[in-house]
Amino acid sequence: MSREICVYLDFLEPHHREKIAATAAAGxxxxxxxxxxxxxxxxxxxxxAEVIYSVSRKPLTCAEKVKWYCSATAGVDDICSKPxxxxxxxxLTNSNVFGLTIAxxxxxxxxxxxxxxxxxxxxxxxxxxxxxxSIRSIHGLEMVMVGTGQxxxxxxxxxxxxxxxxxxxxNRSGRAAAGFDETLPVSRLEEILPRAELLxxxxxxxxxxxxxxxxxxxxxxxxxxxxxxxxxGSAVDQPALVExxxxxxxxxxxxxxxVPEPLPEDDPLWTxxxxxxxxxxxxxxxxxxxxxxxxxxxxxxxxxxxxxRPLAHLVDVSRGY
Numbered sequence: 001m002s003r004e005i006c007v008y009l010d011f012l013e014p015h016h017r018e019k020i021a022a023t024a025a026a027g028x029x030x031x032x033x034x035x036x037x038x039x040x041x042x043x044x045x046x047x048x049a050e051v052i053y054s055v056s057r058k059p060l061t062c063a064e065k066v067k068w069y070c071s072a073t074a075g076v077d078d079i080c081s082k083p084x085x086x087x088x089x090x091x092l093t094n095s096n097v098f099g100l101t102i103a104x105x106x107x108x109x110x111x112x113x114x115x116x117x118x119x120x121x122x123x124x125x126x127x128x129x130x131x132x133x134s135i136r137s138i139h140g141l142e143m144v145m146v147g148t149g150q151x152x153x154x155x156x157x158x159x160x161x162x163x164x165x166x167x168x169x170x171n172r173s174g175r176a177a178a179g180f181d182e183t184l185p186v187s188r189l190e191e192i193l194p195r196a197e198l199l200x201x202x203x204x205x206x207x208x209x210x211x212x213x214x215x216x217x218x219x220x221x222x223x224x225x226x227x228x229x230x231x232x233g234s235a236v237d238q239p240a241l242v243e244x245x246x247x248x249x250x251x252x253x254x255x256x257x258x259v260p261e262p263l264p265e266d267d268p269l270w271t272x273x274x275x276x277x278x279x280x281x282x283x284x285x286x287x288x289x290x291x292x293x294x295x296x297x298x299x300x301x302x303x304x305x306x307x308x309r310p311l312a313h314l315v316d317v318s319r320g321y
Contacts, residue, residue, distance in 0.1 A: 005031040005302075006049035008042040008056055009072060011285040016295045020053075023299040027306025051305065053298050057085070066090050068305055070298050070313075074098050074151065074283065075232065077205035080320040093301055093313040094321075097293035098283040099154030102230050105282035106155050106200060107162070109254035110138065113226050118252070118274050136224075139163035144192055146170045146212065147202035147231060148177035149321070155200055155230075156180055168192055172208065186212070193220040198228070205232035206320040215240035218250070225250045230282045233259040238269060245272045256282040 005024050012020075017033055024031040029051070034042035039058065046052055046059035046066070053070040057079065060069060068091045071079070076094045079085050086092055112118070116133040123130050141164045145152050148169040156167045156179045166181050170192075174185030184192065186208075193199070199221065203209040212235045213227070221227070227250065229236055238259065244250045252274035261280055263269060269277060285291050301311045315321060 003029040003051075004045065004049045005029055005051040005053065006034070006042060006045040006059060007031055008034045008046070008052070008054040008059055010036045010055075011072075011291050012295070013291070016291065019295055019299055020302075023302050027302060029302075029306065051302070060085055060087075063087055063090075068093070068311070070301065071095065072285075072294055072298075075204055075321075076315055077232070077320045080206075080315070080317045086317070091311055092315045092317060093311050094315055095294050095297050096150040096313060097290055097297050099151045101284075101287045101290050102151050102202070102282045103154040103158050105256065105278075106228055106230055106254075107138075107158050109228055109256075109276050109278075110159075110198060110226060112276060113252040113254060113274065114138065118276060137163070138198075140165045141197045142195055143167045143198040143200065144170060144196040145180070145200050145202070146186070146189070147200075148180065148183060149202070151202045151230070152200075153177060153179050155202060159198075164198075190217065190220055193217055194222060196221060197224055198226050201227075201229040201231050201235050203231040203235050204321040205234050209235045211235070211237050213237060213241070218244050221250050223249060223251065227253040229254070230256045233257040233261065242268045242272045242275075245275055248273075252276075254278070256280055 007020060021031045032045050043059060043062050046063045049066055051068045052059045052063060052066050055072045066087055071094045074094055074096060076092060079092060114136045116135055119133060138159060143159050143164045145156050145167060148171045160167055169177050169180035169183040170186055170189055171183060172186055174183055176183050201213060203212060215237050218240050241253060245253060254276040256278045257280055258269060297313060301313055304311055
């Protein structure tokens with residue numbers, strides 16, 4: 001009986017399929033590919049599959065023999081927060097390949113805020129030709145990066161290259177991470193918020209990160225502070241952030257993730273001052289590099305799986321990442 005891999009994805013190109021098929025064959029397995037229009041066939045395959053590689057969680061609802069589920073997403077909190085979603089003994093991995101695209105998005109929105117683009121764009125829409133707004137630079141900026149995983153490290157690297165004066169990392173334990181001037185535990189976040197000119201959040205959605213940026217912590221930020229969230233919308237107290245923006249208590253914010261998604265038409269975030277909103281697009285699969293690395297990452301672990309080695313991107317389900 002063949003050992004099957006159910007690949008249920010919509011971003012694969014022919015060369016991706018070839019790479020996956022060849023890697024599977026080298027490990028004595030057979031890869032079967034399904035697009036979004038082949039949901040019924042994909043679910044049928046998932047019932048017998050030993051390995052599933054997908055963005056969708058639907059195959060898990062009927063997977064009876066799966067031993068490894070590889071999520072093509074970085075975030076897997078939706079799986080980890082639901083006991084029993086993974087079959088007993090099933091290993092879970094995620095795809096830590098979104099750092100480059102999310103880091104470039106973070107640089108983009110930060111520069112837009114520093115150079116007053118929301119205000120200039122508002123004038124241009126009204127056909128007002130006006131300049132002269134004072135601007136700031138990443139050069140000399142003090143940055144606080146909450147989340148020092150692959151995405152956080154990629155972001156920090158680019159801000160350091162652009163001349164940030166200091167890049168402080170914050171994570172759960174305070175364990176040192178490459179690319180940061182210092183790394184502090186989240187329990188010391190209040191100490192550094194008063195000097196954070198740029199606060200970037202790139203954390204998973206867990207009980208520990210829910211409303212991490214609370215009303216009380218927002219109040220500690222200086223008036224010059226910019227807040228960028230590219231992790232999970234649940235990490236920010238959104239009503240408190242809107243108030244701080246509209247009252248001028250912080251200089252601006254950029255949110256790529258919100259609660260809920262999609263954002264309701266009457267949500268106050270739509271009209272908050274100096275806020276750049278994007279519809280959860282900093283990552284995704286629209287960049288070719290991301291798609292290539294996603295497949296490469298899966299194939300690297302497929303080699304590990306076939307050889308009986310530990311999976312490199314294994315998720316700690318109890319932690320949620």
